[in-house]
Amino acid sequence: MKFRYIFLLIVLLPIKAFALIEVDITRGNLSPLPIAVSPLSIDEESKENFRMILKKKNIGSEISKIVENNLKQSGLFNPLNKDAFLQKPEIANLKPRFEDWALIKAQALVTGKVTSVDDKLRVEFRLWDVLAGKEMMALAFTTVPTNWRRVGHIITDKVYERLTGEKGYFDTRIIYVAEEGPKTNRIKKLAIMDQDGFNTKYLTLGNELVLTPRFSPTNQMVTYLSYFRNLPRVYLLDIETGVQEVVGDFAGMTFAPRFSPDGKKIIMSFAMDGNSDIYTMDLENRLVERITNHPSIDTSPSYSPNGKYICFNSDRSGYQQIYVMKSDGTNVKRISYGKGLYGTPVWSPRGDLIAFTKLHKGKFFIGVMRIDGKGERLLTENFYQEAPSWSPNGRVLIFYRETKTDAKGEGFSAKLWSIDLTGYNERLVETESDASDPSWSALLSN
Amino acid sequence: MNLEKILKNTFLVLLACLVLSACATKKVSTGQLQGDVYTGTDTVEYLASGVPDRVFFATNESVLTTASRDTLRKQATWLRKKSDINVVLEGHADERGTREYNLALGERRANAAKDYLMTYGISSNRISVISYGKERPVDSGSNPLSWSKNRRSVTVKAN
Numbered sequence: 208m209k210f211r212y213i214f215l216l217i218v219l220l221p222i223k224a225f226a227l228i229e230v231d232i233t234r235g236n237l238s239p240l241p242i243a244v245s246p247l248s249i250d251e252e253s254k255e256n257f258r259m260i261l262k263k264k265n266i267g268s269e270i271s272k273i274v275e276n277n278l279k280q281s282g283l284f285n286p287l288n289k290d291a292f293l294q295k296p297e298i299a300n301l302k303p304r305f306e307d308w309a310l311i312k313a314q315a316l317v318t319g320k321v322t323s324v325d326d327k328l329r330v331e332f333r334l335w336d337v338l339a340g341k342e343m344m345a346l347a348f349t350t351v352p353t354n355w356r357r358v359g360h361i362i363t364d365k366v367y368e369r370l371t372g373e374k375g376y377f378d379t380r381i382i383y384v385a386e387e388g389p390k391t392n393r394i395k396k397l398a399i400m401d402q403d404g405f406n407t408k409y410l411t412l413g414n415e416l417v418l419t420p421r422f423s424p425t426n427q428m429v430t431y432l433s434y435f436r437n438l439p440r441v442y443l444l445d446i447e448t449g450v451q452e453v454v455g456d457f458a459g460m461t462f463a464p465r466f467s468p469d470g471k472k473i474i475m476s477f478a479m480d481g482n483s484d485i486y487t488m489d490l491e492n493r494l495v496e497r498i499t500n501h502p503s504i505d506t507s508p509s510y511s512p513n514g515k516y517i518c519f520n521s522d523r524s525g526y527q528q529i530y531v532m533k534s535d536g537t538n539v540k541r542i543s544y545g546k547g548l549y550g551t552p553v554w555s556p557r558g559d560l561i562a563f564t565k566l567h568k569g570k571f572f573i574g575v576m577r578i579d580g581k582g583e584r585l586l587t588e589n590f591y592q593e594a595p596s597w598s599p600n601g602r603v604l605i606f607y608r609e610t611k612t613d614a615k616g617e618g619f620s621a622k623l624w625s626i627d628l629t630g631y632n633e634r635l636v637e638t639e640s641d642a643s644d645p646s647w648s649a650l651l652s653n
Numbered sequence: 654m655n656l657e658k659i660l661k662n663t664f665l666v667l668l669a670c671l672v673l674s675a676c677a678t679k680k681v682s683t684g685q686l687q688g689d690v691y692t693g694t695d696t697v698e699y700l701a702s703g704v705p706d707r708v709f710f711a712t713n714e715s716v717l718t719t720a721s722r723d724t725l726r727k728q729a730t731w732l733r734k735k736s737d738i739n740v741v742l743e744g745h746a747d748e749r750g751t752r753e754y755n756l757a758l759g760e761r762r763a764n765a766a767k768d769y770l771m772t773y774g775i776s777s778n779r780i781s782v783i784s785y786g787k788e789r790p791v792d793s794g795s796n797p798l799s800w801s802k803n804r805r806s807v808t809v810k811a812n
Contacts, residue, residue: 390790390793391789391791391793392789393788416785416788418752418756418788419752419753432756439783439784459760459782460756460760460783462753462756462757476753476756476757478757478760478784480764481715481760481761481763481764481765483757483760483761504754504757504758504761506753506754506756507751507753507754520751520754522713522754527713527750527751527754550750550751550753551751551753566751590795591748593751594751594752609748611795612793612795614794616792616793616794616795616799619793643752644752
């Protein structure tokens, strides 16, 4: 599996600064923007060529389906039904008849063209402001045909960015733990998939228990907990080569790993004689540093994006709460003061918020608070859910949820869910099997 | 001290409480709770005759109860006799906590049991500890009784 593909990105025309339509992503999905995604047009020869290579009848419309689905799932856009489109894709891409698109209430229009160039996939697309009758953006890519799904994701990222003013999160992957079997003896494997649930690949066989995988900032590496040989330790896995190694030489369980924002260190907990403290290991010189030294449980560390601070979970007050300290372990401050227990703090990639799991009155909540602990907002409540992970633009959280079993102890399931920072657009993230411990990658391109 | 008798009495008292208060909650058919610590024998296995293999904990706690200390003293006596046997203490938590915290909690519980065995003369190099957090429940139920059975430290023969 390769993360780095060659993408040739050409700006077709200068982008004009007409910010005529805009999507406000801070308010949630109360009025998603009506957008028409015209199927990408394709000439017969290219169509036939890609049909042979990719076994897809019409790769043009397949790519636009990806764009349409992404936009819909974001909750910010309302892709209109293709049956209502009046203009043919190949004509729309040259010069849309804006009256026709305005008639079906489209405010934005995506058009494009796919061609086969030396067995490569060349895609150009344009974003149009229907009401103003202007082109907002035009881009072209050339890549290997097998990258066609990523092309759809990149187009979505560009459209999203142009219309919301923020980076997208569609050309990304999720690493998670795939689960099967009875609740008392679950089999767990590391799995990786595209953000929209496609291209699932399994990275371990399920012979040993694996937990809490997390991406490195470059998406090349994953750190996770494995019970290999019944010794729970933090591991490092190179996704491209499949090479894995244990992190550090600890005389006991290491767990709760994450990368530092520069990717040079792993921060984790080390448990010894009934006490868990936070440590880092430098991946270059293998130097281990102890960050906390307290007889309580200190775990679930997560760096601020600038690497200067660490938020973590500790029960030093008697119960699980969230704390923030400097990255050298000094200046420890408790920030969670609401009712209930708090766990799994994760610093937002934008730096201003910390997402967490909260347990209160027998219910589990996913919430966010500012880094000083103020402004707590609970986004979703359930029987059991935990472990939020941020989309790279800091707008969406993915987490997992487990169901209550019935009187016979049957009916257990674990699934991935996502929710917007606004608390809107809660949705199930489809996975091939049961799933938990999701971690969102950075954007794969750019 | 006759543990069984005590347990039986506790059970009768609990049952009486249930009847008297005309409790509307589901009847507990097997096992019992004291506070929220499991005191039943449903899931308990025996390392030798009269030597239970596990001890139970209250929610979020790693403190050994009187009954747990009694069980561990029996284990220590047995281990002193069987000096060739090493053990692994497997610490567990219930499903009502975050995964990472539960891993730490399981480790803390198993070490509480280990410390107690050591004070009764068992060498630390005969005891290893592993935490499974909430990963290996013994009871798949989602109710207080099931959770109480899952908050445990189990002593397992390593050889």
